[in-house]
Amino acid sequence: MYKSLGGLKEKYQNHMLEIVWKIMLGIYIMILFYLTLAGRKQVDPLINVFGGWLPFKRSNQTWNIDALYNIFLLTPLTFFLGKSFPHITKKNLFKKMILISFGISFFIEINQLIFAIGTFQVSDLVYNTISGVIGGVIYKMSYKITSENLSSQGP
Numbered sequence: 674m675y676k677s678l679g680g681l682k683e684k685y686q687n688h689m690l691e692i693v694w695k696i697m698l699g700i701y702i703m704i705l706f707y708l709t710l711a712g713r714k715q716v717d718p719l720i721n722v723f724g725g726w727l728p729f730k731r732s733n734q735t736w737n738i739d740a741l742y743n744i745f746l747l748t749p750l751t752f753f754l755g756k757s758f759p760h761i762t763k764k765n766l767f768k769k770m771i772l773i774s775f776g777i778s779f780f781i782e783i784n785q786l787i788f789a790i791g792t793f794q795v796s797d798l799v800y801n802t803i804s805g806v807i808g809g810v811i812y813k814m815s816y817k818i819t820s821e822n823l824s825s826q827g828p
Contacts, residue, residue, distance in 0.1 A: 774805020
């Protein structure tokens with residue numbers, strides 16, 4: 674009888690933890706929306722379509738943090754998605770993270786193009802996709818570490 678109560682407690686804790694991750698995911702999506710769309714000024718979106726490939730220097734010899742920003746922009750998104758919906762991410766995680774990252778990045782870039790906010794850049798699509806994969810890898814590592822810790826504790 675006590676084992677079944679322990680199982681209920683663990684299920685409840687896991688459910689509550691998933692809710693916390695979903696809240697964090699929602700907050701992150703709002704921040705992402707603001708950073709990439711709502712908080713932008715109107716500019717010519719086609720001014721530099723094929724720019725932004727060099728992550729560290731611009732033509733005027735200043736540091737270009739935009740590339741670094743894009744490399745890590747979607748990392749939290751895919752991590753939070755994995756934590757919020759662990760049952761969905763068990764199979765084909767790598768493929769799903771690439772598709773999700775590219776899809777979200779494409780959505781952002783197309784909206785920047787349509788509404789003339791920010792610039793549409795092909796490099797952003799690539800860097801954001803890499804960013805999402807990084808988040809997926811971090812999620813997978815955390816899942817593995819958590820699973821190993823739980824299994825080493827025993828019943």
